[in-house]
Amino acid sequence: MRYVIIGNCIAAAGAVEGIRSADQKGEITIIDGEKRGCYTRPLISYLLAGSKPSSLLYYRPEEFFAQQQARVIAGRAVRIDPAEGQVVLEDGRSVDYDRLLLATGASPVIPGLPGIEQPWVKTLYTWKDAEEIEALIEAGGTAVVLGSGLIGIKAAEALHQRNMKVVIVEKQEQILPRLLSPWSATAATRHLEEQGIQVLTGREAMSITEQHQVELDNGVKIPAQLVIVAVGTRPNQALARDAGLETGQGIIVNRHLQTSNPNIWAAGDVIETRNILSGTAEVMALLPLAHLEGYLAGCNMAGKSANYPGGIFLNAVHFMGMHIIAAGDPNSSGTVLNWQEGQSSLELTIDGEYLVRYISINIPGITGPLTAITEKQMKIAAGEWQEFIKQPSIANLPAAYLAETRRWEDDGSLRCG
Ligand SMILES: Cc1cc2nc3c(=O)[nH]c(=O)nc-3n(C[C@H](O)[C@H](O)[C@H](O)COP(=O)(O)OP(=O)(O)OC[C@H]3O[C@@H](n4cnc5c(N)ncnc54)[C@H](O)[C@@H]3O)c2cc1C
The missing domain is CATH 3.30.390 (Enolase-like; domain 1)
Incomplete structure (x- = not known):
């Protein structure tokens, strides 16, 4: 049996474990689009803050894949041909599969703001992003963070720890809108402000100027050496869509994490999954769910019959000495x-x-x-x-x-x- 996994992160690692729990011999090939190995994405803000060395970033080290006899190919998949059972890579190579897993995760949403293309405007989503931001850090300079979700808050914390002045601009009336209620967000905002981070809620960035300024909807211009865009993420489902698979907000899968094509499974941030509490299908971009989904998809690809009931939003966030744990349905x-x-x-x-x-x-x-x-x-x-x-x-x-x-x-x- 030839198993191919597109993406080499959390869901992929889970899938390798799932496949090997049922099939010790099948060939596993992983297509690693980032070409950085299997690392723990949430730790990149700690790398940026200087509080974690890069050696501790790996979710599964190279030896893990060697032990599991899984071959990792550095390269980006650009097309799936379900009729031929083939994945085509950016450099023209192709990989044949009997069973395919899409573990392509998500990417940051980039708003269409004038000036967004300035080289000092960055996202914090990949290891490479963290390295690029590192080169732009100026102690004493100002960093503006657009968005106050989990990634925005962790970026703000890291840059503050690197002695930048940090201003968070949030369009909604509260920070961490997917995680906190207005009541609990008030305490979190106060905490950030006490640590020296400026928080502007109910404000929207309208443009970013060549003169290193972020212009807000009320006309205020904030000088900025660095801008971090953290206004949301979106599943990487273009490959699936182009291959004719059913998609919605994310790739649509059944309880076995199988897509509308019986030889293709999907797991992690790229899928829509069942919110156990609301019963609705949603994209639930959470690391523990990505691993579990990958694991169960791997089991099923290798012939087991594992049901995935769905998950709940559960997140633990720690910033600047404040520990927040929240679970349940934000709506x-x-x-x-x-x-x-x-x-x-x-x-x-x-x-x-x-x-x-x-x-x-x-x-x-x-x-x-x-x-x-x-x-x-x-x-x-x-x-x-x-x-x-x-x-x-x-x-x-x-x-x-x-x-x-x-x-x-x-x-x-x-x-x-
Ligand atoms: C700063 C930050 C903090 C976070 N904090 C938390 C947290 O506290 N708690 C939590 O639960 N979650 C957190 N997350 C989210 C968590 O990292 C994700 O839920 C998890 O990484 C999802 O794993 P995944 O394997 O589905 O996708 P990803 O980690 O996104 O990996 C997908 C991989 O597939 C690759 N890929 C995409 N397309 C292709 C292609 N065509 N060919 C080859 N490769 C491709 C991508 O480049 C990527 O490397 C955080 C994320 C960030 C960025």
């Missing part, structure tokens, strides 16, 4: 319960008997149980949450959760081996 509605003490806070959204979202800031310990309750959609009476929120702690977890975990122990769900 959820329900009764909101809040708790705050000093720099710590918790927000729960309860819909009937279900916890549909939580946002915790600087609270160690309780997020594991809260994630389990959210993900497994455990029924817990609203009154129990009213009690819990008075003093959130492990000791105060709802009795219904504790009863459920005892049931897992009794029925063997938690047994080792």
Whole structure:
């Protein structure tokens, strides 16, 4: 069996493990478009900050692929020919497959702003991006970060650590709009400002001038040595679309992560997947999901029958000493319960008997149980949450959760081996 994987990052690494769990002999070829090996994308901001050496960036080192007898080809795939079972590379080479995985991830969205092509306007998405930004860092200079999602915040933190003045410009009225509620975003904004980062919400960049300025919608011009564009990402699904596969916001897959072509699977940031809580198909660009999807797709490519139920939005972000963990559906509605003490806070959204979202800031310990309750959609009476929120702690977890975990122990769900 000839397995080919396009992309060499998180989903690809998972897929190699999945394939080898069922097939020790098949030929695995990985097409590495970035030509940088399999690295942990979220760590590039730490590389930029100077707090992680490049040697620690690898998600799976070269030896891993050698041990798994997987051949890595440096090159970009430009076309898939499903009828011939062939992938064509940019340099004209071609690779034949029996089973193909698309693990092509996503790319940053580049807004059509005048001046966006200036060489000092960058994205922070790849290892190469981090190296290019490195060359533009001027201690004491100003960096403007467009967008305050996870990548924008991590870029701001890194540049601040490199002694640049940082201004974040966010079009929406709050920072981290996909992760935080307006209430919790207020605390996060205050924290950034206390560390010396300027945050402008409800403001939009209109142009970037040759004179090193970012012009905002209110006419204010911010001088900038460096601009980081972090306004969102989009799945790399052109190859799939051109090959006639079904696509939507991302590549459409079934529960086996198989595309509309039975010999082609897809996994990671490039696919639409089921949001367990809302039941809708969404692009959920999260590292743990990318690995799991890759693994399950690999199992299925090698003949197993593994179902992927979908996932929930779950993210842990740490910046400048603030620890945020949030899970659940960002679009959820329900009764909101809040708790705050000093720099710590918790927000729960309860819909009937279900916890549909939580946002915790600087609270160690309780997020594991809260994630389990959210993900497994455990029924817990609203009154129990009213009690819990008075003093959130492990000791105060709802009795219904504790009863459920005892049931897992009794029925063997938690047994080792
Ligand atoms: C700065 C930053 C911080 C992040 N922080 C977090 C976090 O805290 N938590 C979290 O869960 N996620 C985080 N993410 C997202 C996380 O990195 C992604 O979810 C994960 O990398 C997805 O893995 P993937 O394998 O699907 O795709 P990718 O990592 O995008 O890899 C896809 C690879 O395929 C290659 N490729 C694309 N097209 C082709 C082609 N035609 N031929 C060959 N190769 C091709 C791409 O160049 C790329 O190397 C962060 C991302 C960034 C950039």
